[in-house]
Amino acid sequence: MAAPRRDTRGIVDATDLFAHVDFRRREPAEPLRPYLEHYWLIDWNLPQPYASHVVPHPSVNIVFQQYENQAPFAEISGIGLTLFTQKLEGRGRVCGIQFRPGGFRPFAPHRPVSEWTGKRIRLPDTDPTPVLTPPDEDARVAALDTYLLSLGPRPDPQADHAMALTARIRTDRTIRKVTDLAQEEGVSVRRLQRLFAAYIGVSPKWVILRYRIHEALERAETDGPVDWASLAADLGYADQAHLIRDFTATVGVPPTTYAGHRAPQGPTTPMAPHPYTN
Structure with a gap:
């Protein structure tokens, strides 16, 4: 499988975004690559609030998130249908899993993917700390691999x-x-x-x-x-x-x-x- 994409498609004013946050894409473990585009990691420490804008891909994401003065959490994010705007401020971290279009269904085979579209569903039984807390980026990527492999994707x-x-x-x-x-x-x-x-x-x-x-x-x-x-x-x-x-x-x-x-x-x-x- 190819390495993570290096294009900026979907990111509105990518140059400005990259000037405000530390954005990286990482490759998942080999058994997961048929299903995933990549992992995406963002860290920020902003003296002033900043608004990011994205035109979403036709992809489901699972996202582990930590915002300043908030408890960390994880959620499934269905395909966003319109321009997405997010205000970032203070210090924070996001570790995301972007599935290939069609690649999420093997991890959730009992529901059509259209049921997730336009929705963000919290995962209360998923502990986000193993993904978000390691200071080493490789450890965070390994934690994402472990999490997904534990779900046992079904070939389809x-x-x-x-x-x-x-x-x-x-x-x-x-x-x-x-x-x-x-x-x-x-x-x-x-x-x-x-x-x-x-x-x-x-x-x-x-x-x-x-x-x-x-x-x-x-x-x-x-x-x-x-x-x-x-x-x-x-x-x-x-x-x-x-x-x-x-x-x-x-x-x-x-x-x-x-x-x-x-x-x-x-x-x-x-x-x-x-x-x-x-």
């Missing part, structure tokens, strides 16, 4: 299929419509939708759109000017106006404004217990 060919399909959507720009994907897979659109609801948590159309916005967001982070009309065509949009509409609805500002200022404005989701950091 349908989960493997779902992971392969979303990986293809992420990398293959020729996949622009659900009907095209269904035709190439030799299945009905309805069957594809049922698979995604059960194993991904969102529709295939949502995944296609989200990965488009991630790529547009990353391109907006570049230092040079972006040809938005060409990018819209590359991403399968009918025209530039459709890309601008989707980008604005997701990030909160038009892409040209974001490229100039790299700071989201307008309505966002309410503050929540932890940052989705993808």
Whole structure:
């Protein structure tokens, strides 16, 4: 399996985030790699409050969290459907597990993943201290491995299929419509939708759109000017106006404004217990 991703897709104004927090990605133990994107670790010690913004991936996360003057806790975070904003202040630590799209179901086989979508569920029977308290980062990663391996993921060919399909959507720009994907897979659109609801948590159309916005967001982070009309065509949009509409609805500002200022404005989701950091 490949090493953890090094891109910044989904992170709004990644340069600013990295200037305020210590952010790392780490690889899980080998038996877990088919199911996980990576672990993500954040530590901060801020003299002033800072707000992070993320456009979530189509992934479930399990997150261990410690905030100043709060008891540590762990929770399952389903796929976030809208721009996520989190205020960080003082000193804190987060150790997260990002599953591959489709990779969470083998750890929780009795419920469709769509039941977690848009929700954050505390895990009261999970002690977060073995993950959060070790001063050594390798020890924290080892504790994450131990925790997940104790859950005993169940091999599931349908989960493997779902992971392969979303990986293809992420990398293959020729996949622009659900009907095209269904035709190439030799299945009905309805069957594809049922698979995604059960194993991904969102529709295939949502995944296609989200990965488009991630790529547009990353391109907006570049230092040079972006040809938005060409990018819209590359991403399968009918025209530039459709890309601008989707980008604005997701990030909160038009892409040209974001490229100039790299700071989201307008309505966002309410503050929540932890940052989705993808």
